[in-house]
Amino acid sequence: MWPWEHALFAYILYSVISRIWLRRTPSALPVLVLVVASSGPDLIDKPLAWQFGVFSSGYALGHSVFFAVPLAVFVGLLAWGYGRPGVGLAFGVGYLSHLVGDLIPIYAEEGELSLDPVIWPLGERSTTDHSQGFLDRFLELFVPYSEEFWTEFLSMEFSAYTLLQFGIAGLAVFLWLLDGMPVLREGYLKLRARLAPDPARTVD
Template sequence: MWPWEHAIVGYLAYSLVCHLVFRRSPTGLEAFAAVFASVLPDLIDKPLAWEYGVFQSGYALGHSIFFAVPLSIAVGLLAHWVGRGPAGIAFGVGYLLHLPSDVLDGYLREGQAYPELMLWPLETVTEHDHGQGFTDQFWLFFNRYHHDFLAGDLSTYMWVQLGLASVVALLWLYDGAPVLRELVIWVTRGVRALLPGQS
């Protein structure tokens, strides 16, 4: 899966957790934590593999269950210690969903699951030689789907992606547009503080 696909899944999952468990919408910090954590395995592994050759593939340390679980527990404990427990839960939900999402994506695209994606260093994954860097890979993907989109030749998988993205965008608006909401409040307070006669 590509990072934006993980972000969609991470936000959707944490928003559902918020509504079902906390009976409220996510805060900006929680939404940010869920989305950031949902793309963090790719931010760790893809550049280290594709740009710097540290790993053989883009599925290594960041995608390993042996790294993901301790990291999520540590972040959760730290968040609880500073009084931001739900943000730690959001991080854990986002990060820990990334790993099985990649396995499921392989099954949906190729009809075969690859659980070894989550088992580095016990299992390693070999993938195509990415003679190009991370940015080049992104533009290659973007150009391919941009062409398909403009030609109106989208696969069922792409239609499902667009549908899910639309649902999550509506959910985000229903939740009060977290992160954007806090940013607007912060900017408004800053502007008011600068205006004469405002406190």
């Protein structure tokens, strides 16, 4: 999955879990944490592998359940101690959903579920050419992805995985609207409060 796909997938899970566990809809800060955390494994592994050659694959420490689960628990307990359970939950859902999200396209492409991307160092997904650099490697992956998408879009013949992506995006947007458009809502309220005249300064 790409960063925006991870964020949408994570929002679906967080919206549902927040309603069930915290019994409230998501607010701005947890959603922002969720979005960043949903790309957390890639923010760790991809630069270290593609640019610096620390790992031989873009699926390494950050994607490993042996690192991700303890990290999610630690951040969750820390946030809970500071009275921010929603933030801790958002981080855990965002980070761990990334691991699940990475397994979906692999299963869609290969027809079998491989846990190698999420059990480093016991397994490893692929080998990276470290001579490429981060930007070159990103473009090498993104260009074919975008070309394939536009080919499907123009022909209106979508693969099962593309339809799944549309479904995830549509459901995420629906839940975001149902939740009252967090982040945008808070931003609008702050802007309105800033622009509203101060009654104490009005002159009769």
